[in-house]
Amino acid sequence: MKRFSRRDFLKAAAAFSAGSLLSMAPALRNIKAQSGKPNIIVMVFDAMSARNLSVYGYPRSTTPGLERIAERATVYHSHYSAGNFTTAGTASMLTGLYPWTHRGINLSGMVNKKHVDHNIFNLIGDEYHRTAFSQNYLADVLLGQFQSGLDNHIPAPTFYDQLEHPLFGQYFPRDPIPAYYGLDDYLFSGGIDRVGSVPSAPIFGFLNKLARRKQDFNKSLPDYPYGIPNNTFYSYKHEVVYAGVLDEIKNLASEQSPFLAYFHLFSPHEPYRPRKQFTDIFPELEIPFKAPTKFSTLDIDNDHILWRRKTYDEFVADVDFEIEKLVNALDEAGILENTYLILTADHGELFERGEYGHVTRLLYDAVVHIPLLVIAPGQKSRVDVHHPTSNIDLLPTLLHIAGKTATADLEGRILPGLGGSEESRSLYAIEAKECSAFGNLKDGATVSLIRGEHKLIYYTGYPKRPDTFELYNLKDDPDEMKDLSTLDTTTTAKMKEEMLDTFESNRKLK
Numbered sequence: 001m002k003r004f005s006r007r008d009f010l011k012a013a014a015a016f017s018a019g020s021l022l023s024m025a026p027a028l029r030n031i032k033a034q035s036g037k038p039n040i041i042v043m044v045f046d047a048m049s050a051r052n053l054s055v056y057g058y059p060r061s062t063t064p065g066l067e068r069i070a071e072r073a074t075v076y077h078s079h080y081s082a083g084n085f086t087t088a089g090t091a092s093m094l095t096g097l098y099p100w101t102h103r104g105i106n107l108s109g110m111v112n113k114k115h116v117d118h119n120i121f122n123l124i125g126d127e128y129h130r131t132a133f134s135q136n137y138l139a140d141v142l143l144g145q146f147q148s149g150l151d152n153h154i155p156a157p158t159f160y161d162q163l164e165h166p167l168f169g170q171y172f173p174r175d176p177i178p179a180y181y182g183l184d185d186y187l188f189s190g191g192i193d194r195v196g197s198v199p200s201a202p203i204f205g206f207l208n209k210l211a212r213r214k215q216d217f218n219k220s221l222p223d224y225p226y227g228i229p230n231n232t233f234y235s236y237k238h239e240v241v242y243a244g245v246l247d248e249i250k251n252l253a254s255e256q257s258p259f260l261a262y263f264h265l266f267s268p269h270e271p272y273r274p275r276k277q278f279t280d281i282f283p284e285l286e287i288p289f290k291a292p293t294k295f296s297t298l299d300i301d302n303d304h305i306l307w308r309r310k311t312y313d314e315f316v317a318d319v320d321f322e323i324e325k326l327v328n329a330l331d332e333a334g335i336l337e338n339t340y341l342i343l344t345a346d347h348g349e350l351f352e353r354g355e356y357g358h359v360t361r362l363l364y365d366a367v368v369h370i371p372l373l374v375i376a377p378g379q380k381s382r383v384d385v386h387h388p389t390s391n392i393d394l395l396p397t398l399l400h401i402a403g404k405t406a407t408a409d410l411e412g413r414i415l416p417g418l419g420g421s422e423e424s425r426s427l428y429a430i431e432a433k434e435c436s437a438f439g440n441l442k443d444g445a446t447v448s449l450i451r452g453e454h455k456l457i458y459y460t461g462y463p464k465r466p467d468t469f470e471l472y473n474l475k476d477d478p479d480e481m482k483d484l485s486t487l488d489t490t491t492t493a494k495m496k497e498e499m500l501d502t503f504e505s506n507r508k509l510k
Helices: 006-015 018-023 064-070 086-095 120-124 137-145 176-189 202-212 238-255 302-332 391-401 489-506
Strands: 039-045 074-076 129-134 259-265 339-344 350-352 355-357 372-375 383-385 427-431 445-451 454-460 468-473
Touching: 039 238, 039 302, 039 391, 064 302, 064 372, 086 120, 086 137, 086 391, 120 129, 120 259, 120 391, 129 137, 129 238, 137 176, 137 259, 238 259, 238 302, 302 339, 302 350, 302 355, 339 391, 445 489, 454 489, 468 489
Parallel strands: 039 259, 039 339, 074 383, 129 259
Antiparallel strands: 074 372, 339 372, 350 355, 427 445, 445 454, 454 468
């Protein structure tokens, strides 16, 4: 049945008399569609690194589907996340602000209350029906903060296979954040960011253990030799998740146009659990060995890192298969005729320098270089953009698409190819998980600065480590193997001055 919101009713009531409403009820379904504004779908694939996608030249054919999709899309080749993990990267994308401004810098962190209303859902306004869903609970916390700008916040435990433990937060839709922190996260797990921690309530932890005896997400199954994918709260199957997303979009297209839909899907985030048809499909790959740095927090054996990379690449291929199916289904349904479809990630994934994953101090390209493909309504040909861009640019771009004027305090710009220009600019990424979100960034932070073809990385405030700078030429050395900081002293000095001035002006809480 049509979901007719109070907002829709008030708009209609202002334009028609009660009698007219009764006689013209069917026409009301298309009031928003007649605005001429395009629909917007944002698909975020958690921890999908551009460095591991064949659409960007990776040797393994991990994304044949995206390669075909790219032939009718605008493809951004140098797109960067402003953070190296979910909270920082997602908050930057949804607010158009850098982490040192919005302060979503910690694991399980949140956006500073001064900037909560500075999000795409609120800024795009109620001319759009706004729906959001995230399988990643760190991103779902942010959606909880932005809930006043949402018409429909789909609960995180949706499209799942089996629950890891009972989830009570979904029963408190008006208070999602305290419900998550107080119940789903703290009560049972002792905190998702505290590895190896014990539940805060022993009796609940014991009952949870009894419940989990009946299931084992790590168990090898015929279709899932590495176990079923899971997000630490529940297991899920790609075919079910993507079918659910497709149904949601079809319902929106038929009932709520124009709409803004945000879907943040967990895969290919660890654990890497591809289906059988995607395992052992790639040949061995020659990868340059990169030794751990003095800022690496792990020193994992390189053979194990290569195995992790292999399973990640297989998982990416699994996700790619579902992405192409979804895009084809949207196309067949005619939804893309009046819809912008954005395919991107919140951050990348690292397989080098003794580490894998993204809970790291490092800001090398593998963990911050992310995909961005945009299909505009009716687009039939490919456009390639090589100019460096940031995920803080997404919000002003979406506002531009929706016919809105960006606010002056946005730190992002409209993307080239979608109304913006290829201006010379500096792009930053900030890693500050070890700092307090409520004070100065001084207890251990890493900042990267990209300007032109050069990238400067700055490590500051780490215990027993001196402040350090590294410089790379991304055009000549995309793998960041050769530190030029002592060789190209002119470029280093110039970028170092800009870095220090910018960091000093932004390290304090605003």
